[in-house]
Amino acid sequence: MNYKNWLKNKNLSENTIRIYLLYVSKFNEYLDNKKPTKKIISNYIRFLNSKGNSANTISLHYSVILLYLKFSKLNKLREECKDIKLPSKQKIFRKTISLEEFEDIKNNVDINNWYKERNYLIFVFCFTTGIRISEINCVKKNLIIDNKLKIRGKGNKIRIIYIPEYTLNLLKKWKFNSINIKRNKRKLSYKQLNKIIQNITYKLFGKKILPHDLRRSYATNLLRKGINIKVISDLLGHENISTTSKYLYFSENEIIKELKKIW
Numbered sequence: 243m244n245y246k247n248w249l250k251n252k253n254l255s256e257n258t259i260r261i262y263l264l265y266v267s268k269f270n271e272y273l274d275n276k277k278p279t280k281k282i283i284s285n286y287i288r289f290l291n292s293k294g295n296s297a298n299t300i301s302l303h304y305s306v307i308l309l310y311l312k313f314s315k316l317n318k319l320r321e322e323c324k325d326i327k328l329p330s331k332q333k334i335f336r337k338t339i340s341l342e343e344f345e346d347i348k349n350n351v352d353i354n355n356w357y358k359e360r361n362y363l364i365f366v367f368c369f370t371t372g373i374r375i376s377e378i379n380c381v382k383k384n385l386i387i388d389n390k391l392k393i394r395g396k397g398n399k400i401r402i403i404y405i406p407e408y409t410l411n412l413l414k415k416w417k418f419n420s421i422n423i424k425r426n427k428r429k430l431s432y433k434q435l436n437k438i439i440q441n442i443t444y445k446l447f448g449k450k451i452l453p454h455d456l457r458r459s460y461a462t463n464l465l466r467k468g469i470n471i472k473v474i475s476d477l478l479g480h481e482n483i484s485t486t487s488k489y490l491y492f493s494e495n496e497i498i499k500e501l502k503k504i505w
Contacts, residue, residue: 297331298331340459341467364422369460370408375432378435384419389404390404390405391403439453
């Protein structure tokens, strides 16, 4: 089995597979037909750092290499490489959309043609359900029962998506069964979906939001409303709460406001 098919069997998104293949290709180019060793991999990490890559990007390269070693059955080398020192990650303040911002635009949205309606529906569905953009193909109106949609997500895991009334009403007005659709009835690519989300959020909120930031907004807004983090973790389809905690974002003003409650 080749590496691409091996990744597909892990039920990774098309975009994730594309990135993994690209990073493995760059690593193999660096190897230049040499057999991988811990020293070479350590040097590669330093090489990436010297080229100005961010700590987060280097960390992803490193994770991809470890996964590739697992595929190549180089398990001993993989274990040896687990103590390679990586550049320290910096705290990144992500953009999010609050429920208040969303309420402000709901009654003034221009959806006077089918593609504007589709774009707004895709944005609203992601924002109000926390679905991954790679899972948007699973959204079929005929599969929704009692505001719930069962989907097969990352890692081939089944979970339930709960759909709010506002989003459900938009879906009922939508004339197609799927929301991921073009004029020619084909599916939108990840790149096209990404562009749609960035364009519509900039138009509505004055800031370009990535699809994954809508998922982050969903998690943060639930926590702001007092929802237990374990419940949020289940809704997002995370196995560990530690993964969920990385999705939660609070601005400096919100942090100060919470501290004032104590001091």
